[in-house]
Amino acid sequence: MTDIARTARPTMKDVAARAGVGLKTVSRVVNEEPGVTDDTIARVQAAIDALGFRRNDSARLLRKGRTASIGLVLEDLADPFYAPLSRAVEDLARAHSTLLFTGSSAENAEREQELTLAFCARRVDGLVIVPASDDHRYLEPEIAAGVATVFVDRPAGGIDADVVLSDNAGGTRDGVAHLIAHGHRRIGFIADQPHIHTAAQRLRGYREAMAAAGLPVHDGWISSGPTTPEHVRAELERMLSGPEPVTALFAGNNRITVTAVRVLANRPAHPVALVGFDDFELADLLRPAITVVAQDPGELGRTAARLLFRRLDGSAGPPSRVELPCRLIARGSGEIAPAA
Amino acid sequence: MTDIARTARPTMKDVAARAGVGLKTVSRVVNEEPGVTDDTIARVQAAIDALGFRRNDSARLLRKGRTASIGLVLEDLADPFYAPLSRAVEDLARAHSTLLFTGSSAENAEREQELTLAFCARRVDGLVIVPASDDHRYLEPEIAAGVATVFVDRPAGGIDADVVLSDNAGGTRDGVAHLIAHGHRRIGFIADQPHIHTAAQRLRGYREAMAAAGLPVHDGWISSGPTTPEHVRAELERMLSGPEPVTALFAGNNRITVTAVRVLANRPAHPVALVGFDDFELADLLRPAITVVAQDPGELGRTAARLLFRRLDGSAGPPSRVELPCRLIARGSGEIAPAA
DNA sequence: TAGGGGCTGGACAACGTTGTCAACAAAGGG
DNA sequence: CCCTTTGTTGACAACGTTGTCCAGCCCCTA
Numbered sequence: 001m002t003d004i005a006r007t008a009r010p011t012m013k014d015v016a017a018r019a020g021v022g023l024k025t026v027s028r029v030v031n032e033e034p035g036v037t038d039d040t041i042a043r044v045q046a047a048i049d050a051l052g053f054r055r056n057d058s059a060r061l062l063r064k065g066r067t068a069s070i071g072l073v074l075e076d077l078a079d080p081f082y083a084p085l086s087r088a089v090e091d092l093a094r095a096h097s098t099l100l101f102t103g104s105s106a107e108n109a110e111r112e113q114e115l116t117l118a119f120c121a122r123r124v125d126g127l128v129i130v131p132a133s134d135d136h137r138y139l140e141p142e143i144a145a146g147v148a149t150v151f152v153d154r155p156a157g158g159i160d161a162d163v164v165l166s167d168n169a170g171g172t173r174d175g176v177a178h179l180i181a182h183g184h185r186r187i188g189f190i191a192d193q194p195h196i197h198t199a200a201q202r203l204r205g206y207r208e209a210m211a212a213a214g215l216p217v218h219d220g221w222i223s224s225g226p227t228t229p230e231h232v233r234a235e236l237e238r239m240l241s242g243p244e245p246v247t248a249l250f251a252g253n254n255r256i257t258v259t260a261v262r263v264l265a266n267r268p269a270h271p272v273a274l275v276g277f278d279d280f281e282l283a284d285l286l287r288p289a290i291t292v293v294a295q296d297p298g299e300l301g302r303t304a305a306r307l308l309f310r311r312l313d314g315s316a317g318p319p320s321r322v323e324l325p326c327r328l329i330a331r332g333s334g335e336i337a338p339a340a
Numbered sequence: 341m342t343d344i345a346r347t348a349r350p351t352m353k354d355v356a357a358r359a360g361v362g363l364k365t366v367s368r369v370v371n372e373e374p375g376v377t378d379d380t381i382a383r384v385q386a387a388i389d390a391l392g393f394r395r396n397d398s399a400r401l402l403r404k405g406r407t408a409s410i411g412l413v414l415e416d417l418a419d420p421f422y423a424p425l426s427r428a429v430e431d432l433a434r435a436h437s438t439l440l441f442t443g444s445s446a447e448n449a450e451r452e453q454e455l456t457l458a459f460c461a462r463r464v465d466g467l468v469i470v471p472a473s474d475d476h477r478y479l480e481p482e483i484a485a486g487v488a489t490v491f492v493d494r495p496a497g498g499i500d501a502d503v504v505l506s507d508n509a510g511g512t513r514d515g516v517a518h519l520i521a522h523g524h525r526r527i528g529f530i531a532d533q534p535h536i537h538t539a540a541q542r543l544r545g546y547r548e549a550m551a552a553a554g555l556p557v558h559d560g561w562i563s564s565g566p567t568t569p570e571h572v573r574a575e576l577e578r579m580l581s582g583p584e585p586v587t588a589l590f591a592g593n594n595r596i597t598v599t600a601v602r603v604l605a606n607r608p609a610h611p612v613a614l615v616g617f618d619d620f621e622l623a624d625l626l627r628p629a630i631t632v633v634a635q636d637p638g639e640l641g642r643t644a645a646r647l648l649f650r651r652l653d654g655s656a657g658p659p660s661r662v663e664l665p666c667r668l669i670a671r672g673s674g675e676i677a678p679a680a
Numbered sequence: 681t682a683g684g685g686g687c688t689g690g691a692c693a694a695c696g697t698t699g700t701c702a703a704c705a706a707a708g709g710g
Numbered sequence: 711c712c713c714t715t716t717g718t719t720g721a722c723a724a725c726g727t728t729g730t731c732c733a734g735c736c737c738c739t740a
Contacts, residue, residue, distance in 0.1 A: 281598065
């Protein structure tokens with residue numbers, strides 16, 4: 001029965017037969033090409049309506065060479081951080097009459113490659129990738145074959161390609177400097193796993209800010225690892241105890257910040273200053289309101305998509321690297337002075 | 341130059357020529373079909389590697405009839421509520437070796453139709469749709485032609501199709517009953533525009549709960565309209581003033597809830613009870629913590645996708661309608677007693 | 681009335697792949 | 711030694727569309 005259903009789909013040939021015209025004439029009507037009399041158009045249109053015909057764009061695009069589609073690979077479709085990024089890419093795609101394939105790499109290099117190559121096999125015109133792997137040489141033949149590729153949020157590994165980043169180090173520097181300006185000297189830093197580019201850059205920013213202020217950094221103040229609530233909680237509690245507890249914390253991304261807020265909420269007697277990387281909704285409504293270093297994920301996506309479509313429109317030239325600034329939003333949690 | 345790039349893409353024909361074998365033999369090797377000697381396989385593989393050949397799945401699927409792709413149309417890719425829904429659909433798609441097209445209708449009927457039909461023109465095997473329009477008869481020919489279609493979050497209009505909903509009325513009833521149980525008699529209700537199905541159902545739940553408790557409902561206590569902060573703020577302030585101000589509010593979705601929280605935070609002298617539809621991150625960290633009626637967007641997506649793939653696997657039978665329960669999560673804001 | 685030009689329409693190949701079928705060689709049985 | 715079987719391979723059509731090209735037809739002019 002599935003077969004019947006598939007066979008049931010009318011093609012231009014069916015329309016042509018029913019309208020009593022040639023195949024190409026149907027094509028002309030469907031594509032609104034000139035050179036068909038009104039009378040013929042009407043006959044063809046009637047046949048189209050009667051059969052419920054819809055042009056098969058896959059076949060059309062196979063013939064035409066372009067597929068009018070792009071692929072978006074990100075870390076996790078369910079992560080709110082990427083939602084505005086996706087939407088921005090989608091908006092530009094729509095403006096270019098292009099459809100959007102999406103997929104999550106789940107922070108897994110193999111899955112990223114599998115997804116990306118699946119998109120390439122469908123002959124997407126271009127790719128926007130939030131890398132999960134650090135080796136993208138597998139994309140070389142695709143890029144050589146003309147697939148425009150832009151990396152976002154993290155740079156490509158092993159190949160030279162367009163990339164749009166946030167100024168992770170600079171943003172972190174500002175955030176840590178903010179804590180230092182409010183009198184903190186023992187500042188903890190919890191970030192994502194060190195092989196993730198953004199995490200490494202933020203760690204660099206932290207070290208630079210501490211060094212710029214002439215402050216020492218103890219190993220125990222730094223934690224890089226999974227962002228699971230359990231791990232973050234354990235690391236933070238470790239930093240808050242012992243002989244030299246931290247008086248302030250810089251949280252390396254929004255999930256870490258949220259866990260930190262939960263942990264700190266349970267020990268109101270010992271206020272700890274907090275600055276988090278990434279803004280999040282309601283940060284201003286918490287008490288204290290959370291000071292953050294904000295990226296603009298929508299702008300990341302928009303910039304990447306603009307770059308992509310510029311390439312698709314024929315722009316040549318060497319790969320460009322765009323770095324978007326971050327913005328410190330002081331709300332209170334970063335202004336808490338050290339207790340001691 | 342674009343032309344060169346396009347021409348540059350090697351095809352099976354090129355591989356065959358280079359390996360000195362027939363076209364079909366290349367196809368056999370690529371698809372790992374039996375009946376090719378190891379020696380030939382090696383020669384073909386060498387040619388594939390040398391040319392950087394990758395099979396064109398568009399052409400393949402044109403030939404095969406199925407496209408191994410589905411389309412997901414939702415209201416807004418950037419809305420965090422839909423993020424877990426998308427991810428759930430994606431996960432099932434991956435499990436079925438299917439690629440995912442996504443797009444936002446932006447709550448606009450015309451855009452929904454345009455997107456959906458664009459997906460159909462690409463011959464997606466199936467569709468998951470969060471409807472923005474209330475008339476889906478335009479999909480009849482597509483469904484008849486075999487495009488499996490499942491509606492989520494809101495029902496289809498004018499056609500009979502599979503649909504997965506939350507129990508909006510029941511959830512709202514529970515939420516309003518919760519407020520009544522804590523002594524409230526004048527309860528405000530702010531929801532999305534009335535033509536949106538979920539908003540209408542939630543309004544029904546509100547009325548039912550009030551009626552069940554024998555409480556009157558004043559027109560001034562009900563507001564249906566755009567969910568912009570400005571409008572919600574104005575409506576709420578109106579309800580809170582006047583001769584018979586409300587002592588509690590039911591907020592019809594998470595965006596309304598957030599605005600309400602902001603407004604209420606500015607008038608701490610006059611505490612107002614609040615229950616919101618839809619859970620959101622950090623609701624438990626606000627003071628008071630926000631009591632909500634929670635849907636499970638991931639489960640909505642998962643259920644819809646399961647239904648879809650069951651249809652694609654050949655399941656016949658009449659359209660099914662699944663209604664998922666909502667869950668009241670009491671956190672404090674709903675337990676505030678009326679001041680008067 | 682013959683010839684030319686504009687308009688309308690259709691036949692055919694091509695896009696890159698897969699399914700069908702037949703050709704051919706080597707091997708095995710009588 | 712011939713016939714059959716088995717295994718390997720390639721020619722060809724087909725999927726549904728578009729681009730190229732050519733054939734009619736009508737009307738006009740010389």
